Amino acid sequence: MRLNLCKIFIVKLVHFLRQNWLRFAVSITFLICIWPNRYAPHYPYIASDEILDELIERTTPNVTQQFAGKLSCDYNNVISENQFMYREPYISTLLDGSDIRLGGEWMPSTCAPKYSTAVIVVYRQREKQLDAFLTYIHNFLRKQLIHYRIFVIEQYDQKPFNRAMLFNIGFVYASQFDFPCLILHDVDLMPMNLGNLYVCTRKPRHMCSSLDKFRFNLLYHGLFGGVVSMETKVYQFINGMSNxxxxxxxxxxxxYERLQAKKIDICRFGPDHSQYTMLKHNQEAPSENRIAFLSNGSLRYNTDGLNSLEYKEKEVKLHKLFTHVLAIT
Structure with a gap:
């Protein structure tokens, strides 16, 4: 009896789909592509009036000495006004770059910065995106009144792109300059809100939780890619990223699972302080073994990362807007 009922149901379902395939397809398209709540738009975040309390005030030793006794920069207005920056002229023109030091380093001259950040950008064969990023990010970051330096880590060989290994390499060079805070950054993502301070919080922070590609919704709560900030000592503590x-x-x-294994939680700012736009690009070929590596990752956290990093330095060059590390993976 049950078997007959199942057969009847299946026959009727097939008949319905054949007769109403267009309406059904439109409905599914709406649910997947249009419905604004299809992702996880609600997530715990640091309220704007609590952001300053969550930031870690730490600079490199040379900055601490250079600005000793000077009045500290004020970040209240930067956060509260949260100026929308992704517009002309900030997008297309580098505004008065004379104060940017060789290697892509900048610090304010009128007040003592409270934060020093190394922005590590991984990259290969996306010249137009890199040019657009460097122009905009310098316009953006100088308005935040922080001390920063841009490191571009380029994969020189033609092996499949290894994003995580390049971030590990970036850690090595940023550490040489004693940066206490790291921003791990994809070259195709542009921050839109000035209140999204490029500094470290008490917990590692997923910075691009409101991305236009996903209609400014968080795709899933464990997402921890694109742009993240983390104390240098924490990155070292978890052995960096997998190679x-x-x-x-x-x-x-x-x-993300490495952090969870060490019982380290992540945080986010609210959607209005985390908006990014993604530049158009061709996606890299998928990692063939990513599922297998994810399934056994816990077995490798202590042996696969910074302590197993092997690469060859092809060249290190100081450009006006960035420190360029050319690496063979």
Whole structure:
């Protein structure tokens, strides 16, 4: 009897789909592509009036000495006004770059910065995106009144792109300059809100939780890619990122699980302080072994990362807007 009922149901379902396939397809498209709540738009975040209390005030030793006794910069207005920056002329023109030091370093001259940040950008064969990023990010960051330096880590060889390994390499060079805070940054993401301070919080922070590609919704609560900030000592404590993920995908989920394994939670700012736009680009080929590496990641956290990093330095060059590290993976 039950078997007959199942058969009847299946026959009727097939008949319905054949007769109403267009309406059904439109409905599914609406649910997947249009419905604004299809993702996880609600998530715990640091309220704007609490952001300053969550920031870690720490600079490199040379900045601490250079600005000793000077009045500290005020960040209240930067956060509260939260100026929308992704517009002309900030997008297309580098505004008065004379104060940017060789290697892509900048610090305010009128007040003592409370924060020093190394922005690590991983990259290969996206010249137009890199040019657009460097122009905009310098216009953006100088308005935040922080001390920062841009490191561009380029994969020189033609092996599948290894994003995570390049971040590990970036850690090595940023550490040489004693930066206490790291921003791990994809070259195709542009911050839109000035109140999204490029500094470290008490917990590692997922900075791009409101991305236009996903209609400014958080895709899933464990997402920890695109742009993240983390204390240098925390990055070292968790052994950095895996060196195994060659090709697109998986490395940021593995990164998140490393933090969870060490019982380290992440945080976010609210959507109005976390908006990013993504530049158009061709996606890298998927990592063939990403599922397998994710499934056994816990077995490798202590042996696969900074302590197993192997690469060859092809060249290190100081450009006007960035420190360029050319690496063979």
């Amino acid at each position: 195994k993920f060659s090709g697109w995908g998986g490395e940021d989920d593995d990164f």
